Structures are given as structure tokens and as C-alpha cells.
Amino acid sequence: MSIWKEYLHPQSVKEAVDALASAPTPAIPIAGGTDLMLDLQQGRHAPVHTLVDLTGIAEMRALEIRGEKLFIGAGVPHNRIVESALAQEHAQSLVESCGLIGGPQVRNSATLGGNVAHALPAADGTIGLLALEAEAEIASPSSRRLLPLNQLFIGPGKSILKADEILVGFYIPLQKPHQASAFNRVMRAQGIALPILNLAAWLERDGDTIHAARISVGPAGPTPFRASQTETFLAGKTFTLETISAAQATLLAEAKFRTSPARATAEYRRELVVVLLKNALSKAWERAK
Numbered sequence: 001m002s003i004w005k006e007y008l009h010p011q012s013v014k015e016a017v018d019a020l021a022s023a024p025t026p027a028i029p030i031a032g033g034t035d036l037m038l039d040l041q042q043g044r045h046a047p048v049h050t051l052v053d054l055t056g057i058a059e060m061r062a063l064e065i066r067g068e069k070l071f072i073g074a075g076v077p078h079n080r081i082v083e084s085a086l087a088q089e090h091a092q093s094l095v096e097s098c099g100l101i102g103g104p105q106v107r108n109s110a111t112l113g114g115n116v117a118h119a120l121p122a123a124d125g126t127i128g129l130l131a132l133e134a135e136a137e138i139a140s141p142s143s144r145r146l147l148p149l150n151q152l153f154i155g156p157g158k159s160i161l162k163a164d165e166i167l168v169g170f171y172i173p174l175q176k177p178h179q180a181s182a183f184n185r186v187m188r189a190q191g192i193a194l195p196i197l198n199l200a201a202w203l204e205r206d207g208d209t210i211h212a213a214r215i216s217v218g219p220a221g222p223t224p225f226r227a228s229q230t231e232t233f234l235a236g237k238t239f240t241l242e243t244i245s246a247a248q249a250t251l252l253a254e255a256k257f258r259t260s261p262a263r264a265t266a267e268y269r270r271e272l273v274v275v276l277l278k279n280a281l282s283k284a285w286e287r288a289k
Contacts, residue, residue: 021164023050032110074113093181097128121219130216131200153223180287201280220255248274
């Protein structure tokens with residue numbers, strides 16, 4: 001049985017959103033398709049009439065400096081991000097997170113936009129982006145808009161994107177001297193598809209002091225999580241073992257972990273998150289020299 005009836009190949013963002021708005025419903029976008037095709041074939045996604053292929057849109061495959069930001073198109077595959085000198089310079093946590101998604105074949109096809117649009121609390125690329133204070137560009141038939149990435153999500157697998165909207169790409173502030181980021185992940189030993197816990201850290205150092213910090217964790221709630229209380233605590237503190245220990249306690253107090261039969265218990269995740277926080281902060285601190 002066919003799992004779609006019509007397949008469209010727009011060549012611009014406008015053509016894509018117009019197609020989503022006018023095509024027989026249900027119509028959905030597809031890029032790498034590494035999650036969507038399996039979900040359709042295995043019945044985890046409702047059947048669709050129209051697939052709108054975004055891979056022919058050059059704008060969505062751009063990876064370049066735009067003003068004071070690094071722009072990464074939503075259609076850029078993970079391996080291209082891993083290999084990009086610009087991403088390695090300005091977005092280390094994203095590079096490290098993209099390098100752990102699936103296997104080489106998946107990373108060559110799967111896109112950053114697909115990872116984010118899936119809106120899963122533990123999505124590797126999303127967690128790597130959140131610590132970088134990325135903004136998402138969203139296109140609809142009538143307009144485009146930018147919004148902070150953490151405002152995109154409203155629940156597990158749910159985002160604010162409407163049926164005729166697509167992610168165009170992501171803007172990341174260029175890294176300045178004495179700023180750096182890092183990403184850590186623990187996954188099931190027998191597979192590559194299920195992260196037990198992801199954590200990304202960004203910081204700016206001023207001598208022996210943490211001038212500012214950003215922490216993202218997943219899963220630590222129904223949406224990808226920014227640890228704002230831990231970030232506030234770290235700002236202005238000297239980088240010491242005592243500071244890290246207190247930051248670990250702060251993170252444990254604000255993050256909400258649950259037990260997942262397929263992944264891990266809440267108690268195990270609480271044990272892991274303090275280790276991941278220390279490792280990511282230490283790595284970012286050294287890089288920020």
C-alpha cells in the first residue's frame with residue numbers, strides 16, 4: 001500500500017510553504033526522512049497525501065557567516081556540520097552532538113532541521129543548539145520570523161510550527177575570544193538510537209571567573225531544557241571544584257527526570273547529569289583559554 005500519493009520538489013522556500021498550504025491534505029515536509037519514512041512505513045505516523053521535498057532548496061542547505069551570526073540551513077545534513085570549519089570554530093557543542101547521531105549513513109542524510117522539528121526532549125542537535133542561544137527562522141506563506149529556539153517547543157514531539165510552516169535555518173552568535181562550548185552524551189550500550197541523557201554547556205571565562213554560562217539538558221522535562229537557575233548561579237563564580245559541586249546541586253534541584261522503560265530510571269539520570277555537567281563545563285573551560 002502506498003504511504004503517499006503525491007511527491008513535490010519545490011526549489012525555493014516560498015514554493016515549499018505555498019505547496020504545504022495548497023496541496024491536498026495531509027501534506028508534510030520531508031528532507032532526510034530518516035525518522036519520517038520509518039514512522040510512515042511502520043504505522044507510527046498517520047498516512048499522508050503529499051510529501052513536500054525540501055532538499056532542492058539551496059537556501060536551506062547554506063552554512064555561512066551572515067553578519068554577526070553563523071547561519072546553518074535546516075536542510076544541512078549532520079555530517080556536513082561535523083566537517084565544517086565554521087561550525088567547529090563557532091559551535092563546538094553542535095558539532096559534537098551532530099557527530100553522535102545515528103551512524104555515518106544516517107548522518108549523511110538526516111538534517112539538523114529534521115532533528116529540531118521532531119521536537120523530542122532528548123534530540124542531540126537541539127540540545128547542542130540550545131546552549132549556543134540559537135534562533136530559529138520560520139517561514140509561512142505570508143511571512144518569516146525569528147524566535148529563540150527554546151520557544152519552538154510545546155511538548156514531547158510537539159512544536160509551534162503550523163501545517164504550512166517550515167524551519168528555514170538557525171542563527172548562532174559567532175564565538176568570541178574566551179568563549180567555548182561542549183557536549184556530552186550517555187546512550188544505551190547496545191544501540192545508537194536512544195540517548196539516556198544529553199548535556200551541552202557554553203561559557204565565557206574572564207581569567208579564573210565564569211563570566212556567563214548556558215546549560216541545556218535532555219531529557220529533563222517535556223521539552224528540551226535550559227537550566228536557567230544553574231546558569232544564573234555560575235555567572236560571576238570562580239571556576240573551582242566547589243563551584244562545580246554547587247552547580248551540580250542547583251541543576252539537580254531544577255531539572256525534572258522521569259523513568260523510561262526503554263532508556264533509564266530517573267535515579268540513574270540524576271547520577272549521570274552531575275557527571276555530564278562537570279565534564280562539559282571542564283571541557284568548555286579549557287577550550288575558552
